[in-house]
Amino acid sequence: MKKPTISDLAQAAGVSKTTVSHAFSGRRHVDPETRERIEKIAQEIGYRPNRAAQHLRTGRTGMIALASSMPFSVAAGPSRLGFLMEIAATAAVASLTRNMALCLIPPFQSGAQLDAITPDGVILVEPFQDDPLVQHFTGLGVPVVSVGRVPGREDIPHVDLNSGATARMVLEHLRASGATRIGLVTGEQRRNSYIETEAAYRAFCDEIGIEPACLQLNESGGEDLAAEAVASLLSRRGDIDALYVPVDAFASGAVTAAASKGLKIPQNIRLATRYDGLRAKLSRPPLTAVELHLEAIADLAVGLLMAAIDGEVAGLVSAPQPELVLRASTAS
Amino acid sequence: MKKPTISDLAQAAGVSKTTVSHAFSGRRHVDPETRERIEKIAQEIGYRPNRAAQHLRTGRTGMIALASSMPFSVAAGPSRLGFLMEIAATAAVASLTRNMALCLIPPFQSGAQLDAITPDGVILVEPFQDDPLVQHFTGLGVPVVSVGRVPGREDIPHVDLNSGATARMVLEHLRASGATRIGLVTGEQRRNSYIETEAAYRAFCDEIGIEPACLQLNESGGEDLAAEAVASLLSRRGDIDALYVPVDAFASGAVTAAASKGLKIPQNIRLATRYDGLRAKLSRPPLTAVELHLEAIADLAVGLLMAAIDGEVAGLVSAPQPELVLRASTAS
DNA sequence: ACCGTTTAGCAAATCGGTTTGCACGAATCA
DNA sequence: TGATTCGTGCAAACCGATTTGCTAAACGGT
Secondary structure, three states: OOOOOOOHHHHHHHOOOHHHHHHHHHHOOOHHHHHHHHHHHHHHHOOOOOHHHHHHHHHHHHHEEEEEEOOOOOOHHHHHHHHHHHHHHHHHHHHHHOOOOOEEEEEOOOOHHHHHOOOOEEEOOOOOOOOOOHHHHHHHOOOEEEOOOOOOOOOOEEEEEOOHHHHHHHHHHHHHHOOOOOOOOEOOOOEEEHHHHHHHHHHHHHOOOOOOOEEOHHHHHHHHHHHHHHHHHHHHHHOEEEEEEOOOHHHHHHHHHHHHHOOOOOOOOOEEEEEOOOHHOOOOOOEEEEEEHHHHHHHHHHHHHHHHOOOOOOOEEOOOEEEEOHHHHHHH | OOOOOOOHHHHHOOHHHHHHHHHHHHOOOOOOOHHHHHHHHHHHHOOOHHHHHHHHOOOOOOOEEEEEEOOOOOOOHHHHHHHHHHHHHHHHHHHHHHOOOEEEOOOOOHHHHHOOOOOOOEEOOOEEOOOHHHHHHHHHOOEEEEEOOOOOOOOOOOEEOOHHHHHHHHHHHHHHHOOOOOOEEEOOOHHHHHHHHHHHHHHHHHHHHHOOOOEEEEHHHHHHHHHHHHHHHHHHOOOOOOEOOOOHHHHHHHHHHHOOOOOOOOOOOOOEEEEEOOHHHHHHOOOOEEEEHHHHHHHHHHHHOOOOOOOOOOOOOEEEOOEEEHHHHOOO
């Protein structure tokens, strides 16, 4: 009735626990014939090593965690959720193939709550400067890797999202499609992607000699806040004829704002976003976006984390080249 | 340097490990004064019980898993993902408040892969008949609860989605909004929500004396398959003036199909869906949908699972009353 | 014939908690 | 006063793996 243990298996196979352990782990040589016999009997009696026992001995938990500092439940949630969850889905598969469970850390939990989770490592999605999650886990000595650099923390391995290059690509596309005054809408949190995007944007404006028009919105405000803020920007700066709005929820708001101003997309104003989720695809007109290759990114992040857990000093890894997905919102 | 253990704490407090253990677990009475001293010192030296050790002894892993049998990566994925992930987000919070980690099980993994995950219990989201995941975990003796009944498995506790009543509500709304011939589009997998929905639909058709028009689509086909299939249904049955399409990805397809047939929504054909996600909201026109209260459902599911883990014979729990979200797609 | 080196396998210690059985003193009861 | 209970705490067994140190046999070279 009870689950068979390594002792049961050892007894059934007529060897010691040690030999069984070595047969499975390969840490020491075991006669191939013996190993086969052990494996066969293991099959028969349905032996599965007890994870808790393994973890106690090895000091590992066999679990990695995925966290985002974006509240799940705020207005911007569903959109961010798309981004995060696309990563989660791939990461779950990637960890499982490495024999690890992937668990989800809800954002902004108190430290005491987080104690329930003792992962071998953590993947943080687009953390911001002084992110409390970074502090919590690095403080505990748990390896952390991030998707998107942690601003001000060069020591944390990450998958680089190349946000600067992405911004450049989008801005140049907007210009090529006929725009002459391009505005930028990002978030208020100091995430690296915003920082890099803004830097690239300012450099671009400088180069072509236009006055930057930059909006930084509270991410919890979501679509509605963006609609309002963008409308007021468009009133102030009637010359704007294109917007790069990396956060897709904000881009939805921008669509609304344009409509309220009687501006047609793309005739009067062009619009491009970054994350190519449902919002970009279903928008009217559909929005030009960037294929970030989130699956590949998630895979890289898991790999990076595994290396970090194994004590390898990993640096950064670059995400695959982002690609423009051209849609009607930036047609010339 | 090393993390303090229970022995260290016991020594520092001048008591035995036993007393420390009891002080924390409350399984036996400990002098309040002693307990306080222990807790104070625990704070000071930063003692945290080693989860692996606890798990080994208690036979628990402190982890519950969330699984859906819907492939993450197929065309219908992003939509299903929304549904699943809304539940995941809430469930993650709910489990953490109960001192459990929530981990994600990617669908359709081989049994060998799944071995990496040994949860104390599993929440299955809308499983279908003979779902392999149900078999896998019940076979392992792991408590399983589901969101939506498992067809043919009355023994598995679940949060009832009341799909029959939901269908009835939507169908009556469609009729009230002027529809006389209502069609139904569901999925091919035998999920309980489809079964109940179809039954309610047939009963409804019987009652008002219309010929049922029912489509069951392969869920991996997603939007494109639905567009095609619905278009052909509309050709066959030109009298249809309303559709209930519970799966939102299919509903998107139906929108496309209607457009391709030159039918206006809602003038020529009314359209309602179930899951009120981004698709329903962003569709043109926006789709009438059903507020299922997924957060509450997730919460209930976690509670149910905890009870099951603690050996309580839990039955079913009913989800909160679903509510219609009226939108332009069914305006009369 | 001797010594060194593999090869194969075992016994016992170990990880850090929880739980059981028992001891000892103080309080309560007959 | 002797017997019983209660409160408090300890020592040791236990959970099921991994890992270390050791033995004994087989093999090969000189």
